Amino acid sequence: MNEKTLFMLKKVLFYAFIFTVVAWIIIPLIVSALYAFSTKTDYYDPNKVIPTSFTSEWVKIILFTLGAWDGIKNSVIVALLTIAISFLLGVPAGYAIARYVFKGKDTIKLSIIALRMFPIPIMAIPLVVLYIKLHLVDTLLGVALAHTAMALPFVVLITSSIFASVDKELEEAAMVFGLTRFGAFKAITLPLALPGLAAAAMFTFVMSWNEVFVASVLTLKNRTLPAQTLSIVAGAAGGAAPAYYKFAAAFIMVLPAMLFIFFARKYLITMWGITLR
């Protein structure tokens, strides 16, 4: 075999590998979306690999009869509350870490990183006891408070790396021209950091949107979408829902998350790179 064919062969193998992995990621998404809308007869027809007749019945039942629509509303409220609280607390901390040199900074930063790894169940289970006392059980605020504890370390680290990427000298120049530190922050740093902060907010949204353990443990009637889905398809009875309900539920859950990644894809890689080092 000469060098040229070897090169071509390597190239073909490379593309075959990439193609296989990409197909492995994408095909289940397409199939579950198709099955979500397939009719019952098509689903149980062993000869129909790909359904040809479609209905929106299952999606509608999941949404309106089994409460997924309320779950969506609850999920959105919880996620927005989580963003609001975690940014209110996290952005000042992120700014401080990015801009000031102070004693104990590394220790604080390290502890915050360590808290990112904190197991969620150990937070959620005892919180039930506290929430009973505070009358927060089964409230969306209660879930949001717990989700904030989960998202806050992330918000601090990501905002600090976003602020650090905004040139310090621009802010100092603004201060030379008579602005206060806060004024300079508002006029210069904040607008420049805004796209990054928006990406961080979207990521916080997705974290909260996807979280199921805390939400399932802390709520009963006011469930978020994942918690509601879990109880529909795998409740105490243990997966009693018919298969086509499951596909419809999957479709409803995946759609918003995929929209997010479409909008935030530019930031995803840099965001994680900086935060995790």
Add this chain to the structure above:
Amino acid sequence: MKIRSSHIPYLLILPAVAYLAFFIGYPLIQALYLAFTKNGAFSLDTVRRATSDPMFWQALKYTILLAITIVPLQLILALILALAVNGSFKGRDFAIYALVIPLTISDVAAGLIWYTMLADYGFLNKLLLNLGLISEPIHFFGYEYRMMEFLAIVIAEVWRATAIVFVILVAGLQMISKEYLEAAEVFGAGYWTRLRKIVIPMLKPSIQSALIIRTLFAMQVFGIVWILAGRDIPVLAGEGFYQLVEIKDYGVASIYALTIAALSILLGALYIKFLKAEYLEVRT
């Protein structure tokens, strides 16, 4: 009121730290209290109740078994993919986009999606039957097929959570200065040598972060298992959830949570000890 400027950073950080201290500290104390007291006095009664249940040891076994099956697979696959997309080729942007899609898919949704693929009347079985490759559907679900359920969880978890490892490694690769690689190439180092002597050592901090994150999250695996296997494959978080929601035994639930925490701390410490990052460059 005048605030001393040296206090400002602390004041800015204080709310976040106080919040975290409360939401981590209080539950931790409460969990210890629930797990180790009875009628207000220290007691190992709850511990005995939890550990005398065979499900506890099953859950511990399956949690660890899942982690040691899934995490290495994810690391290897993500490393190969990250190295593959690090060069330029046609369709690279689309490939990266497709590979990070699962990043935003929750474990519950991933479980449901793979149920679609693997159920008796699911896509895989229908496809293989129609191609004539199998004559009976492959059963993935049900207590009798527990090993297949385990396999389904592994497939679904690798599908869903390899993306995060991939993203961390791609970000790490992008931070490696091209100059090292070019210099090595000038001195005649081939691809494998460069990979072994430069890329992998410099990628070590990223590999370490990815490993820690994935292993610790594997200790908490819940939604995907609950959807695909229910309690056929017991895991720690699932049993904790079951004890709390169905049995309403807060003490035993706390012991499951504390076991997860203890495992997490142990594994985190081990990783940091044995995977000390070597830096080829002095970082500022």
